[in-house]
Amino acid sequence: MPEEFTVTPWEVKGDIDYDLLMKKFGTTPVDDALLERLAGYGELHPMLKRGIFYSHRDLVWLLNEYDKGNKFTIYTGRGPSGNTHLGHMMPWIFNKWVQDTFKVDMIFQMTNDEKFLFKDMDLDDTTNMAYQNALDFIALGFDTKRTKIILNTKNIDKLYPIALSVAKKVTFSTAKAVFGFDNSTNIGSIFFSAMQSAPAFIPSVDAGRQVPVLIPCGIDQDPHFRVCRDVAPGLGFPKPSSVYCKMMPGLSGGDKMSSSDENATIYTTDTPKQVKKKVGRAFTGGCVSVEEQREKGGNPEVCSVFKYNYYMFEHSDDELNELARKCRNGEILCGECKMCLTQKINVFLEDHQEKREKAKDVIADMAYDGFEW
Numbered sequence: 001m002p003e004e005f006t007v008t009p010w011e012v013k014g015d016i017d018y019d020l021l022m023k024k025f026g027t028t029p030v031d032d033a034l035l036e037r038l039a040g041y042g043e044l045h046p047m048l049k050r051g052i053f054y055s056h057r058d059l060v061w062l063l064n065e066y067d068k069g070n071k072f073t074i075y076t077g078r079g080p081s082g083n084t085h086l087g088h089m090m091p092w093i094f095n096k097w098v099q100d101t102f103k104v105d106m107i108f109q110m111t112n113d114e115k116f117l118f119k120d121m122d123l124d125d126t127t128n129m130a131y132q133n134a135l136d137f138i139a140l141g142f143d144t145k146r147t148k149i150i151l152n153t154k155n156i157d158k159l160y161p162i163a164l165s166v167a168k169k170v171t172f173s174t175a176k177a178v179f180g181f182d183n184s185t186n187i188g189s190i191f192f193s194a195m196q197s198a199p200a201f202i203p204s205v206d207a208g209r210q211v212p213v214l215i216p217c218g219i220d221q222d223p224h225f226r227v228c229r230d231v232a233p234g235l236g237f238p239k240p241s242s243v244y245c246k247m248m249p250g251l252s253g254g255d256k257m258s259s260s261d262e263n264a265t266i267y268t269t270d271t272p273k274q275v276k277k278k279v280g281r282a283f284t285g286g287c288v289s290v291e292e293q294r295e296k297g298g299n300p301e302v303c304s305v306f307k308y309n310y311y312m313f314e315h316s317d318d319e320l321n322e323l324a325r326k327c328r329n330g331e332i333l334c335g336e337c338k339m340c341l342t343q344k345i346n347v348f349l350e351d352h353q354e355k356r357e358k359a360k361d362v363i364a365d366m367a368y369d370g371f372e373w
Contacts, residue, residue: 018054021219027055027219030054030055034059035048041101041102047245052246053094053243054244054246056241056244057242059214062241066102071211071212073107073203074099074104074216075200075203075240076107076215077108078111078133079114080110080111081115081129084267085268086266088136090245091216092136096141104146105146105148110149112151112152113192114196118192123153130151134363135356138359140355154372154373155368155369162201166231166235175193193224200225200228200237201232201235201237210237210238212240212241215242215243216244217242251282266279266349272349272350275345276342276346285299286333286334294330297327297328300327303334303337308345313345314344
């Protein structure tokens with residue numbers, strides 16, 4: 001049977017089989033033994049316990065290095081093509097847990113050049129959007145002294161020599177095989193993966209020694225880092241480790257929240273009224289009528305409202321299991337669940353939007369090498 005889903009760094013569509021995707025990409029499952037080891041460093045994040053961050057490359061090696069006293073640096077980022085939504089925030093929240101738990105430095109790359117190359121956007125637009133996205137990232141409370149933001153076009157003097165070294169090691173046939181490029185692809189897009197690799201090597205360049213790097217992000221970004229890992233030894237750098245998450249679902253029932261579907265996407269700048277309207281339209285696992293749902297119950301496994309609680313908004317496993325039980329038994333209706341989720345999201349956004357404003361006071365201090373926005 002042909003695969004009915006597509007997952008690339010630039011496109012995610014279809015009903016994703018995450019186990020099959022893990023096998024296709026060749027990553028390793030986060031198993032019980034690894035979870036037990038991670039629990040030794042601090043309380044496990046719900047995204048680990050629930051299998052949202054579910055797959056990795058060389059995470060055991062990274063922890064071994066950490067235990068020897070060789071601290072790693074976290075590297076993640078954002079392609080600034082639009083306003084930040086909750087799907088972008090989810091892995092960032094996990095990144096903050098990693099930083100807080102291991103007390104390590106972090107690089108956050110803003111790929112304004114990527115979105116200029118791959119989308120119909122001006123470079124000024126992607127740069128301005130990078131500033132707005134960075135405010136959302138900072139608002140989550142990352143350690144301002146340990147965290148630096150890279151903006152590709154502003155930090156090109158640091159990135160370009162490393163990217164050139166990467167690019168020299170990657171053939172066009174490899175780029176075509178990994179990313180699906182063809183003769184109509186612009187040459188900037190073909191080169192871009194070298195820019196995405198560069199921050200993984202900056203900590204080693206800056207320290208003058210081999211520094212391990214951990215990349216927590218969506219599994220759709222793995223193709224970039226497969227290339228990055230392939231070239232690392234030949235350049236004298238350690239292969240970056242990674243831990244990958246599943247996609248935050250959209251309110252329409254899709255497997256990934258999409259900026260192109262504004263009615264099914266919660267943005268960080270949404271008003272309470274907008275949130276209420278969007279959640280009110282959400283796809284659920286309920287029945288056609290109240291009577292039928294009371295009798296037959298609902299299906300939380302397919303319900304986007306339940307998934308939002310699962311991914312971000314209900315940290316208690318006991319409460320989550322109770323919600324699922326009530327749904328299946330018809331003890332709670334979709335309208336009640338939507339009302340509760342709306343309240344949770346609005347409480348979160350009210351606090352986040354206040355912190356987002358305050359982020360404007362520190363964003364300049366977090367710029368790598370002190371670039372000016």
